Amino acid sequence: MKKHILLALCLHACSVYLYAQTIQPYLPVPTKQQLDWHGLEFYFFVHFGPNTFTDKEWGHGDEPEDIFNPTGLDCRQWARTAKQSGAKGIIITAKHHDGFCLWPSKYSKHTVRESKWKKGKGDVLRELSQACKEYGIKFGVYISPWDRNHPQYGTPEYNDVFVNMMKEIFSNYGPIWELWWDGANGEGPNGKKQVYDWGRFESVVRQISPNTVVFSDIGPDIRWVGNEKGIAGKTNWNGLDTAGFTRGLGAPHTDTLNKGNIHGKTWIPAECDVSIRPGWFYHAEEDGKVKTPEQLFNLYLKSVGRGANFLLNIPPDRRGLIHANDSVALVGFRSIMEKNFANNLVMNTSAQLTAGNQVLNTTQLTDQSVKTYVQLNHYQEQGIRLVFTKPTEINCIVLQEAIEFGQRIQNFEIDLENSESLTLIKGTTVGRKRIVSFPTRKVNNIVVRITQARAAPILNEITAHKMAEILVEENPPE
Ligand code: FUL
Numbered sequence: 018m019k020k021h022i023l024l025a026l027c028l029h030a031c032s033v034y035l036y037a038q039t040i041q042p043y044l045p046v047p048t049k050q051q052l053d054w055h056g057l058e059f060y061f062f063v064h065f066g067p068n069t070f071t072d073k074e075w076g077h078g079d080e081p082e083d084i085f086n087p088t089g090l091d092c093r094q095w096a097r098t099a100k101q102s103g104a105k106g107i108i109i110t111a112k113h114h115d116g117f118c119l120w121p122s123k124y125s126k127h128t129v130r131e132s133k134w135k136k137g138k139g140d141v142l143r144e145l146s147q148a149c150k151e152y153g154i155k156f157g158v159y160i161s162p163w164d165r166n167h168p169q170y171g172t173p174e175y176n177d178v179f180v181n182m183m184k185e186i187f188s189n190y191g192p193i194w195e196l197w198w199d200g201a202n203g204e205g206p207n208g209k210k211q212v213y214d215w216g217r218f219e220s221v222v223r224q225i226s227p228n229t230v231v232f233s234d235i236g237p238d239i240r241w242v243g244n245e246k247g248i249a250g251k252t253n254w255n256g257l258d259t260a261g262f263t264r265g266l267g268a269p270h271t272d273t274l275n276k277g278n279i280h281g282k283t284w285i286p287a288e289c290d291v292s293i294r295p296g297w298f299y300h301a302e303e304d305g306k307v308k309t310p311e312q313l314f315n316l317y318l319k320s321v322g323r324g325a326n327f328l329l330n331i332p333p334d335r336r337g338l339i340h341a342n343d344s345v346a347l348v349g350f351r352s353i354m355e356k357n358f359a360n361n362l363v364m365n366t367s368a369q370l371t372a373g374n375q376v377l378n379t380t381q382l383t384d385q386s387v388k389t390y391v392q393l394n395h396y397q398e399q400g401i402r403l404v405f406t407k408p409t410e411i412n413c414i415v416l417q418e419a420i421e422f423g424q425r426i427q428n429f430e431i432d433l434e435n436s437e438s439l440t441l442i443k444g445t446t447v448g449r450k451r452i453v454s455f456p457t458r459k460v461n462n463i464v465v466r467i468t469q470a471r472a473a474p475i476l477n478e479i480t481a482h483k484m485a486e487i488l489v490e491e492n493p494p495e
Contacts, residue, residue: 171209256281
């Protein structure tokens with residue numbers, strides 16, 4: 018009896034707590050820019066350049082500039098396709114390893130200016146940055162420090178060249194939302210490798226564009242997920258320890274990048290890069306190998322559904338257009354997303370915070386707003402029970418942690434209850450979003466419990482859905 022009174026008091030205190038107390042962050046926490054980045058979830062990568070015309074993946078840097086000659090480049094078509102697919106931005110390969118600049122850089126003689134395209138007056142970065150603005154999506158830039166063309170590559174002067182190129186891009190085409198640093202460091206035209214001045218590159222970018230989020234194997238803002246398949250770890254911590262590591266070959270083990278470090282000192286979330294086709298660049302013979310809408314949705318579950326972001330490469334063809342097969346797949350993906358997530362079945366539940374026999378109604382987790390949240394101060398005894406108004410078929414539950422206060426949940430469990438049976442689902446981390454799918458169950462209630470956490474867990478949203486059965490992930494969550 019005494020225990021119940023205590024629990025009741027504690028639940029009451031907890032509800033007061035929700036409104037009255039400022040929550041202490043559990044470090045590390047994301048910056049404002051990183052938090053906004055998490056919210057974007059899905060955006061395009063665009064690999065385009067001489068390789069598009071030579072059918073290569075890694076150009077040697079000796080390709081004649083005239084090879085770059087798209088016959089009908091239309092960056093508005095790229096931006097429109099992104100918008101229609103639900104992608105929130107486009108990151109373009111401004112310069113890949115072949116060194117060819119898609120803008121007329123003053124610091125290179127291997128650029129669009131030296132090509133036949135538009136009689137040397139063309140500028141892909143100009144056209145794309147404008148198109149992104151027009152369609153209200155973000156504009157980002159990939160720039161490879163490895164340069165197989167630049168005559169100064171392999172000498173200290175090349176670091177000036179690289180810095181100047183970035184300055185050019187930031188001042189002529191900004192704002193740049195995300196900057197993508199490839200860690201590759203091969204030989205240049207004179208057979209030498211470059212010693213990159215990463216410290217300088219980083220401080221220049223921070224100085225000229227503090228709001229840009231910078232990607233590389235180890236951040237500073239976003240990390241590589243450790244594979245090019247678009248798959249984050251089922252356990253995925255946003256923290257990463259970078260001391261003693263460098264970009265490229267000196268990066269942490271790919272498994273660490275995939276899962277993060279549970280006690281990682283810095284918030285460096287994972288981004289899952291993957292191509293819609295086998296290659297990064299367009300190859301006509303891959304026109305029949307475009308991923309299906311279902312495969313794209315599965316990648317969404319394995320990236321965003323594990324707390325990371327989804328960077329999907331859509332390589333334009335030799336016309337400079339997104340191929341119809343890719344567009345069709347993207348439209349299909351968008352429609353799967355809409356159809357399967359539109360109906361949030363927790364709208365038909367009453368949500369309760371429970372502890373033993375004590376029950377407190379709560380609305381914060383089912384109000385479809387990530388701004389309201391519940392902190393479980395006694396999570397070992399507490400659960401969140403969603404009681405459906407009638408038995409309801411579900412096969413997908415989405416949990417969201419209020420990551421602005423740090424990532425806390427280490428293990429969770431979900432009971433799927435009906436009058437005959439109880440199915441237990443177990444998972445590890447949640448992070449910004451955790452999507453769990455399972456064979457369809459008809460349930461009366463679901464109960465979410467946090468079984469292990471690094472600090473009092475804070476959830477901001479729970480949703481439940483009935484997706485097409487074919488979309489359910491094959492392997493149960495962990
Ligand atoms: C890698 C590059 O070598 C590939 O060509 C591609 O650009 C991929 C996204 O990053 O490091």
